[in-house]
Amino acid sequence: MTLRTTAIRTLLDTLHVTGMHRLSTPVFGGLGAILMFHRVRPPRDDAFQPNAFLEVTPEFLEQTIRAVRQRGIEIVSIDEACDRIRAGASEPRFAVLTFDDGYRDNLEYAVPILEREKAPFTIYVTTDFAEGTGKLWWIALEEVIAANDEVVVPVAGRDVTVDGRTAEAKAAAYGTIVRLLRSSETGTRDLAVSLAERYAFDFAGQGRDTCMTWAELTSVSESDLCTLGAHTVTHPSLARLSDEAALREMREGAERMADKLGSPPRHFAYPHGGPADAGGREFKAAADLGFVSAVTTRHGVIYPDHSAHMTALPRISVNGLFQAQRYLDVMLSGASTAIGNRFARVNAA
Ligand SMILES: [Zn+2]
Structure with a gap:
């Protein structure tokens, strides 16, 4: 566990123990919240799991749904939430459950729970992932570092060598590479090419194994509870692209979804989605x-x-490093908003 994670847990524990999150509810509770999930699957026991913050267990998803409802918060579709935001309807508060990227584990583990609980949900689809031609570089990087004692990857035109002999070294190596990538324009593209060439990483296999196909998305979308939203073609950090390329990613992702699924998506999620990835443009x-x-x-x-800012909505990440009821209580209260943007992860997918 990183120092940062420990510090955030301590802060959340303090808020919970002092009951500060309850005091702050009327002030910070707002109209509702849009919760963000990525993967949903049973826990793994690998020591090196740099993407653990992006996954929760099926049990914790279920616990989250119940905790939300116990607080009198209504789980609604993203369309219903938009109506309520425009109407300024403050009671009851709403929660929207959103799942990014279109992971197959959503179909296997999350959808049965959502159906049983009759909880509306939104899945944001990256079309190349559904096509099987996408590159989920953050998962590829994890797998390559997990399998190698030393990893050499290109960042900003030069090779960076990192040590991966222990789980701690692997975690540090992963963090170093992701930090370096943030300052590089074409970083993730070069990285993906290099992982495939030097380490024979099988992106085609990853595409087949990790994400839902169009046929699976079609079957999920037949549920009344499901809304499919757009999440670009290749999952780039849009703010790093030219005007033309950014617009093309956004437009073509929606067009391909309309082609494959029969109706155009009405909602969108910015890939990675932090201040460096999506802004005014x-x-x-x-x-x-x-x-x-x-x-x-x-x-x-x-x-x-x-x-007045319907295309710049914030979310609350249901972070896999904070899978406990007490953290959820504080985050749902909105008290955590008041202590700043400490939960956001810059490399969130
Ligand atoms: Zn994403």
Whole structure:
């Protein structure tokens, strides 16, 4: 566990023990919250799991749904939430359950729970992932570091060598590479090419194994509870692209979904979604393309003022490193918004 994770847990524990999150509810509770999930699957016992923050267990998903409802918060579809935001309806508070990227484990583990609980949900689809031609580089990097004692990858035109002999070294290596990638324009593209060439990483196999196919997405979307939203073609950090390339990613992702699924998506999620990945230009593009809403990974609950910023909505990450009822209580109260953007992970997928 990193020092940072420990510090956040301590802070959340303090808020919980002092009951500060209860005191702050009327002030910070807002109209509701959009919760963000990625993978949902049983726990693994590998010591090296740099993407653990992106996955929760099926049990914790179920616990989250119950905790939300026990607080009198209504779980609604993203369309219903948008209506409530525009109306400024503050009672009852709402929660939207959103799942990014289109992981197959959502179909296997999350959908049966959501159906049983009759909880509406939204899945944001990256079309190349559904096509089987995508590159989930953050998972590829994890697998390559897990399998090698030393890893050499190109970042910003030069080779970086990292030590991966122990689980601690692997975690540090992963963190170093992700940090370096953030400052590099074409970083993740070069990285993916290199993982395939030097380490024979099988992206085609990853595509087949990790994400839902169009046929699976079609079957999920037949549920009344399901909304499918757009999440670009290749999952880039949009803010790093030219105007033209960013717009193309957003538009073509929606067009391919309309082609494959029969109706155009009305909602959008920015890949990675932090301040360095999506800003004013992307918020305007999402509105111009006709999306009813677009969500970031910036941390926060929804306030009436967001009705003027429907394509820049914050979310609350249900972070796999904080799978306990007490953390959920604090985050759902909105108290964590008041202590800043400490839960957001810059490399959130
Ligand atoms: Zn994503």
